[in-house]
Amino acid sequence: MTQKPYLHIPHPAARPGEAPDFSYLELSDAGAVDRPPSDERARNIEYLAHELVRVLDDEHQATGPWDPSLDKEILLKALRYMVLTRAYDDRMQRVQRQGKISFYMQSLGEEAVSIGQGLALEPGDMLFPSYRNQGLFILRGTELVDLMCQCLSNTGDMCKGRQMPVMYQDPARNIFTLSGNLATQYPQAVGWAMGSAIKGEKHIAVSWVGDGSTAEADFHYALTFAAVYQAPVILNVVNNQWAISTFQGFAGGERRPFAARGLGLGMPGIRVDGNDLLAIYAVTRWATERARNGHGPTLIEHVTYRGGAHSTSDDPVRYRPQDEWAAFPLGDPMDRLLQHLLELGHWSDEKQTALEEETKMVVDDAWKEAISFGTMTEPPFLDAQLMFEDVYKEIPDHLKKQRDEMLKLAGEKS
Amino acid sequence: MTQKPYLHIPHPAARPGEAPDFSYLELSDAGAVDRPPSDERARNIEYLAHELVRVLDDEHQATGPWDPSLDKEILLKALRYMVLTRAYDDRMQRVQRQGKISFYMQSLGEEAVSIGQGLALEPGDMLFPSYRNQGLFILRGTELVDLMCQCLSNTGDMCKGRQMPVMYQDPARNIFTLSGNLATQYPQAVGWAMGSAIKGEKHIAVSWVGDGSTAEADFHYALTFAAVYQAPVILNVVNNQWAISTFQGFAGGERRPFAARGLGLGMPGIRVDGNDLLAIYAVTRWATERARNGHGPTLIEHVTYRGGAHSTSDDPVRYRPQDEWAAFPLGDPMDRLLQHLLELGHWSDEKQTALEEETKMVVDDAWKEAISFGTMTEPPFLDAQLMFEDVYKEIPDHLKKQRDEMLKLAGEKS
Amino acid sequence: MSQMNMIQAINSAHDIMMEKDPSVVVLGQDVGYFGGVFRCTDGLQEKYGEHRVIDAPIAEGGIIGTAIGMGINGLRPVAEIQFADYIYPGFDQIVSELSRLRYRSGGEFFSPVTIRTPCGGGIRGGQTHSQSPEGIFTHISGIITVMPSNPYDAKGLLISAIESDDPVVFFEPKRIYNGPFDGDPDKPGVSWSSHPMGEVPQDYYKVPLGKAAVVEEGDELTIICYGTIVHVAQAAAKLTGVRAEIIDVRTLFPLDIDTLTKSVEKTGRCLVAHEATRFCGYGAELVATVQQECFWHLEAPIERVTGWDTPYPHAFEWKYFPGQKRLAAGIRKVMEAG
Amino acid sequence: MSQMNMIQAINSAHDIMMEKDPSVVVLGQDVGYFGGVFRCTDGLQEKYGEHRVIDAPIAEGGIIGTAIGMGINGLRPVAEIQFADYIYPGFDQIVSELSRLRYRSGGEFFSPVTIRTPCGGGIRGGQTHSQSPEGIFTHISGIITVMPSNPYDAKGLLISAIESDDPVVFFEPKRIYNGPFDGDPDKPGVSWSSHPMGEVPQDYYKVPLGKAAVVEEGDELTIICYGTIVHVAQAAAKLTGVRAEIIDVRTLFPLDIDTLTKSVEKTGRCLVAHEATRFCGYGAELVATVQQECFWHLEAPIERVTGWDTPYPHAFEWKYFPGQKRLAAGIRKVMEAG
Ligand SMILES: Cc1ncc(C[n+]2csc(CCOP(=O)(O)OP(=O)(O)O)c2C)c(N)n1
Ligand SMILES: Cc1ncc(C[n+]2csc(CCOP(=O)(O)OP(=O)(O)O)c2C)c(N)n1
Ligand SMILES: [Mg+2]
Numbered sequence A, B: 001m002t003q004k005p006y007l008h009i010p011h012p013a014a015r016p017g018e019a020p021d022f023s024y025l026e027l028s029d030a031g032a033v034d035r036p037p038s039d040e041r042a043r044n045i046e047y048l049a050h051e052l053v054r055v056l057d058d059e060h061q062a063t064g065p066w067d068p069s070l071d072k073e074i075l076l077k078a079l080r081y082m083v084l085t086r087a088y089d090d091r092m093q094r095v096q097r098q099g100k101i102s103f104y105m106q107s108l109g110e111e112a113v114s115i116g117q118g119l120a121l122e123p124g125d126m127l128f129p130s131y132r133n134q135g136l137f138i139l140r141g142t143e144l145v146d147l148m149c150q151c152l153s154n155t156g157d158m159c160k161g162r163q164m165p166v167m168y169q170d171p172a173r174n175i176f177t178l179s180g181n182l183a184t185q186y187p188q189a190v191g192w193a194m195g196s197a198i199k200g201e202k203h204i205a206v207s208w209v210g211d212g213s214t215a216e217a218d219f220h221y222a223l224t225f226a227a228v229y230q231a232p233v234i235l236n237v238v239n240n241q242w243a244i245s246t247f248q249g250f251a252g253g254e255r256r257p258f259a260a261r262g263l264g265l266g267m268p269g270i271r272v273d274g275n276d277l278l279a280i281y282a283v284t285r286w287a288t289e290r291a292r293n294g295h296g297p298t299l300i301e302h303v304t305y306r307g308g309a310h311s312t313s314d315d316p317v318r319y320r321p322q323d324e325w326a327a328f329p330l331g332d333p334m335d336r337l338l339q340h341l342l343e344l345g346h347w348s349d350e351k352q353t354a355l356e357e358e359t360k361m362v363v364d365d366a367w368k369e370a371i372s373f374g375t376m377t378e379p380p381f382l383d384a385q386l387m388f389e390d391v392y393k394e395i396p397d398h399l400k401k402q403r404d405e406m407l408k409l410a411g412e413k414s
Numbered sequence C, D: 001m002s003q004m005n006m007i008q009a010i011n012s013a014h015d016i017m018m019e020k021d022p023s024v025v026v027l028g029q030d031v032g033y034f035g036g037v038f039r040c041t042d043g044l045q046e047k048y049g050e051h052r053v054i055d056a057p058i059a060e061g062g063i064i065g066t067a068i069g070m071g072i073n074g075l076r077p078v079a080e081i082q083f084a085d086y087i088y089p090g091f092d093q094i095v096s097e098l099s100r101l102r103y104r105s106g107g108e109f110f111s112p113v114t115i116r117t118p119c120g121g122g123i124r125g126g127q128t129h130s131q132s133p134e135g136i137f138t139h140i141s142g143i144i145t146v147m148p149s150n151p152y153d154a155k156g157l158l159i160s161a162i163e164s165d166d167p168v169v170f171f172e173p174k175r176i177y178n179g180p181f182d183g184d185p186d187k188p189g190v191s192w193s194s195h196p197m198g199e200v201p202q203d204y205y206k207v208p209l210g211k212a213a214v215v216e217e218g219d220e221l222t223i224i225c226y227g228t229i230v231h232v233a234q235a236a237a238k239l240t241g242v243r244a245e246i247i248d249v250r251t252l253f254p255l256d257i258d259t260l261t262k263s264v265e266k267t268g269r270c271l272v273a274h275e276a277t278r279f280c281g282y283g284a285e286l287v288a289t290v291q292q293e294c295f296w297h298l299e300a301p302i303e304r305v306t307g308w309d310t311p312y313p314h315a316f317e318w319k320y321f322p323g324q325k326r327l328a329a330g331i332r333k334v335m336e337a338g
């Protein structure tokens, strides 16, 4: 077939007004993908990047070689934290709409990534999250009120008012500070992991970016350095199909999965059902074993869907079918875990209702406490002098002068 | 096998004083690799990135499905231009040693890449070379004297004295201006190719980088944009095993070939014997067909060896065995083509001697002419006012003032 | 004539140039189907097609690198970088390539790329959606740097930029996309429709690159500024009652030195103001140039009022922003000196 | 005490710090087995092993990004960028990350990375091996910027930089690696062994960050400069016979304003000189600061002598370089003014 050169423009399967269509997604059956030993040579396990590791089947049963055989307590913990993360998101989304915070970003539909992976990691492992990993903080125990205070830029804000909402951190729990610049955390995670190896420690680093962010230079740097030095790191691509208004095809996802991006460097990739908490847990354990035992990095692609808008500044109705999420073939991660637990008899609808109620109250209480530290419009306010701190370790003279100028002006009538 | 995480540090097979060892190179037999149709779907031809396309066998015969069946005239033309390129390099290397030019970079051992590919392309195809592609200029007809004048920064210099030696260009012959910054030309080539498709033209773009340069961001950008838009472009990685003092393992070449770097984006890669002019010609034709007929980009890795020092500022004796090139299993590209022509009876040792003599004279004459345009130390000199031109299309006022200041000072005694 | 806000004016400049010149193409993140996160390219893809209004991968260096290549191939690309804070991954292609192409090739190659990018604070964007990095671009030889302060100039300057064979980095102060802003965040927002510079011809016109505008005449003090601060300076001057001559630099490079010196020679006093951080900011060059050219006319030290030398904090946006109070204090200081 | 050139002094600073502090690691292109293209890291890998002196892929952004990560993990990385001209691919990690980490995290994270990079012209490097981009780094809040002018300072400042918990960009003027250079390319090369600042203790010592040095005392004129130009200024002052006070800024940020103002208050005249391009260069800030602080003492406009506002051309290196003649003319101009 001969034709003139043309510019191929990726098109999403459906635009507003059209019927959602996920036929482009290549799916494997639950349990269908082999599980190799975690020290297998990269070139022998390239199939993992092209198939889709799934554990939960259509009957909500765990099946196949990747079934992590989690005990009831862990499963219930996972459910609790997914419910909590969603309730937190929901509340923060609403307070943004009420003008109480300036901005917000939900992780709706992607909660299994943070909760499933968080459960599979050790506390000493260092996390370099993206802005849709609030579940990691919540799971590791960062207080909701602390997260809320950050979003409020109030007197309880861990960032001292410097960052937009959702740019959290938790050094005590080994979670790095979030950046507004996409993908910059990726090579940093690799460097951290290299540092761990240099020091002879067993901790690994883990980082996350979105599908769209894979086009950035830092993605390439991270994969290259990770592969060259066989750094003990897990690099995750959360493919939620969208990057603001552009679908994953604009990041090169039309022909091969993101999990395959490192194969050319000899870095194994695993494509996993990003809405299947068990599968996520299993592949993450596999990758931690590999990294921790000196067999190098793994790239994990989570196939999921961005259930909400990109952020509170975005309106997806303009660029994708409103009912697209409902048609997503991998469903809702929270619901799938719930069904699994019901199926196992570990849980009941009543308990779920009670959990959701209780969670809402927890979130309510946290919010009440958070606003007691001030809001954008209500005191107490952060001291504006903080603006001049932490630019350097010590405040340099010229910043002291500028601070004094500010204070002097604040004291004067205009 | 369990061990502590460690930092894997790539090691070249041999260091100074050790015996060269190329056992790490995975080679295919000549003629052994299948040739698919040029419109074959990328995922069906991934083997091309891992094997090694070779046409010339150990008996110097052309063999197998990739044999381009070139006629005698083209083969002899290829030989002539390889000889000329090497003679040019040799002369320029020597005049640098004599202090006549400030710097030089040879393409010794890699001449087949430029000559083989140059022959396979159309004159309207736009070339974005690296600094080791002098053969492209010579083949397309840029006068040696023009290349020499560039290296001399003299009154005949196409760059008006602004660039270090070897930073040529030839817009009339569709060759872009060289950059000292590695890999920057790669996304530019993709953009040019996108432009060609946007305009509905049939010209393709072709670019080259070294193995070491693949670690740069621009390599990633180029592959991503080329794959996303299916741009009509050929991207070449000239893997000459070394990047100044670091071997190709530091760019991630230890586990998988560079040709495989685009597979994860659905971009076909071909690994070719970079010292086999026939194989290079053949894979390039295949890639041009693919691009020109609207089937998108190809990444070609040329497996070759940097026969000389990195540049005249470098001393490879410090970091690699002196006799490494002699042990390189793919030989010397010029010699292999010569042997093929002898074998075919198209050429003789006498003719080769005559050609080499004649070529030397051509180069001698060119050099004599070039220095008549001035050298670093002998007039005529370029007018220093040129320094202020071409920063902008028109000289802005502040630069006119600076120029006048310079002229005034030049007129004064110090 | 019609009323346009700055977004509409920028959109109109694109539209007119794409209509007029088939070699004009637009690329950037979310600029195509969606029309841009600030909607500056709204409707263009529908009108000119997917081959001329191109959604790009999230790779600023790739956007600029491929735009350069398109420019070499005879196109005239307009690239949008979603926020100026995200231009740094493209910095190498801008500095090492775009701005040096003509020079290094002895004039044989050039690429007429225009890079548009929203800059500045005041929209609660915190440290990664508020930056004004113009001062690191004005130090780079080979590019033109522009920052308009109103819809009329934005359209006329953008058309000039697109037509220019020299590369242009075009900063758009996003705080005034929808209306002029005098620096007082407590006042209700104003729209461009009540502002004379919101009157924008629908057709083609140019505002020349390299020419400053005197937006207020005065004889007591010269205020040199650009972007959002032009409006703040006007309000601050009124506040103090000082008869200030206010100059909107508009094109930061090449700088219209004559307009500045003529004014300072008249007033003898000068204040330089911008939103960017002070140390080594663009204002330093303005001060250095004015003191050089007008030294013997100066009756007081030239004062700078700028953003503080810190990142732009989310919580203290209005303490960071050089608002009316800070400008007024600066004005008084210059007037009282000597 | 022993004689060292600047390369040896820099090497010694690495050696001492690696010996003293096991958390110091070195990474960069060709820095390991080979010892660096300028040999500044020669012998370190042999001594400290491949886990502490690391050859890196050719990816400046990756080098800086991973160095940041190592720093977060408690190491103290020293990253070499082979030429300052090639630092731009790492610009985003420097500006958006390295310099903002402490701030954005409310002081909870920081990464004590030192970035060393050779800069400046005079070695026939043409436009891509001659740049002096310090002025775009000094505009970035959150980093310290240093440029030594001799072996003694180079070692002492580098040790301070490595020990600093703030990130440092450390520019090394490569023209004076092997010997001081007074700006006259026709004179035979001089080695550091005949220069007092080539006397370098073998042991640990520090030159404090943020302190300028008065390298010549004088009362007629203040010359503010740094790097290679310090030596050119000394020669030029001699040429003119003017009793110039010559200040070597050494740390460009934070700037030692007191030393500058004290001198200008004494001399009343000031010349600022650097090799980088003029427009919006570091010199603009020096002029702006001095005119602000010393306005009432100034008897003449502050003059700038700098590289022209063009790229650094290969053929006209010495016409581009602000040599003795240009500095002398600048000195005379300032002395004759008023
Ligand atoms: C360097 C940089 N460029 C652009 C942006 C603006 N931006 C913020 S989020 C986003 C989309 C990211 O998409 P993806 O990586 O898929 O993550 P998702 O939002 O889907 O989780 C863009 C373009 C940015 N923050 N940083
Ligand atoms: C951005 C950038 N970083 C570093 C350099 C310095 N440098 C010049 S050539 C080179 C090695 C390149 O190796 P490779 O890409 O393998 O090409 P080869 O020289 O082997 O042809 C380096 C590091 C540069 N020119 N540009
Ligand atoms: Mg996404």
Ligand SMILES: [Mg+2]
Residues within 6 Å of the ligand: B210, B211, B212, B238, B239, B240, B241, B242, B243, B244, B306
């Ligand atoms: Mg190489």
